[in-house]
Amino acid sequence: MTSGWDVIIPFLRPIAHLLRDPEITDILVNGSGSVFIEKAGRMSRVDGATIPEKFLQVAVRNIARLLDHEISEEQPILDARLPDGSRVAAVFPPCSVNGTTLAIRILQPRRFTLEELVRVGTLTATVANELATAVTRGESVVFSGAAGAGKTTLLSALTNAVPDDERIILIEDTAEIQMDRPNLVRLEARREQTTVPAVTIRDLLRATLRLRPDRIVVGELRGAEAFDWLQALNTGHRGTLATTHANSARGSLERLFTCVLMANTHQPQTTICRQIAHGVQLLVHLDRRNGRRQVMEVVRVKDYDPSRDQYDLETRYAA
Secondary structure: OOOOHHHHHHHHHHHHHHHHHOOEEEEEOOOOOOEEEOOEEEEOOOOOOOOOOOHHHHHHHHHHHOOOOOOOOOOEEEEEEOOOOEEEEEOOOOOOOOOOOOEEEEEOOOOOHHHHHHEEEOOOOOHHHHHHHHHHHHOEEEEEHHHHHHHHHHHHHHHHHHOOOOOEEEEEEEOOOOOOOOEEEEEEEEOOOOOOEOOOHHHHHHOOOOOOOEEEEEEHHHHHHHHHHHHHHHOOOOOOOOEOOOOHHHHHHHHHHHHHHHOOOOOOHHHHHHHHHHOOOOOEEEEEEEEEEEEOOOOOOOEEEEOEEEEEEEEEEEE
16 A cells, blocks of 8 residues: 555545455445445445544545645545545535545556457457557547546557557646556646646647657546647647547547637637547547446548538447
8 A cells, every 4th residue: 555545544444445455446435324336347335334424534634635735614625646646536515415525536557458358348359450550550549438438448558559669648637547658758737736836738738749749648638728639630740549528429529629619719610620520530439338348439530521510420330
């Protein structure tokens, strides 16, 4: 265990064994008397697990102090990362009506290969080969889905298809993507703190263009940084990989368009859509079905027709 876990375990004794279980990915505490876990893709309640409210609040405050954050009734929301990369989110009363809410996303040290993902049913061998080939030849791919759908896991596995002689710059809000490449630069955003200003994904994207990348990998596109990412795609930076939250492959196009608008550049809709169509070649959508993370769609973006305000899309795979 890291020092981060050592600080909080004394206050979370009823669930300490859960924190040590390598198969658990999420621990969710809904107030003092309700604990749920996600294990092997399935959510279940932990019988008999109760944590007194005062101990729960002390644990959350200790996490906040450890990471130079604050949480209180005046600042009731915590969104932080432990030293090992695990993510901790919490909401204090009175905003959390049933008592303190705590969510822990445990960083799994194991990195899945593409072959393992085929074996567990995340995608078929045919789809895996098509995606790996697309990445190798420098096509840009956007992975979409809800939280926990497996976007990051699949993206991480596919980075092995990037040739070893290419330089990858990885940009994340919170370090999650597991990648081991010969020429890899990892950049991580920084939240605004008392004594230091924020460094955003957008700041890092702009800096990345001066760091001589062959490939740019963005952990998640969620705001105005999508504009700078799109400019990179349309100015010679091929083979970019990124994730975003959406309900379908086609929905990810709308999501990207909305994120670009957040930059307030006042570009015409047709210009943005054309740039998306020219910059992105593949859309891969994942979802959780029956406790299993699964690729549901692979869609190729062929073009955009402004006269019809429609993308020309080809469905390569649908589950």
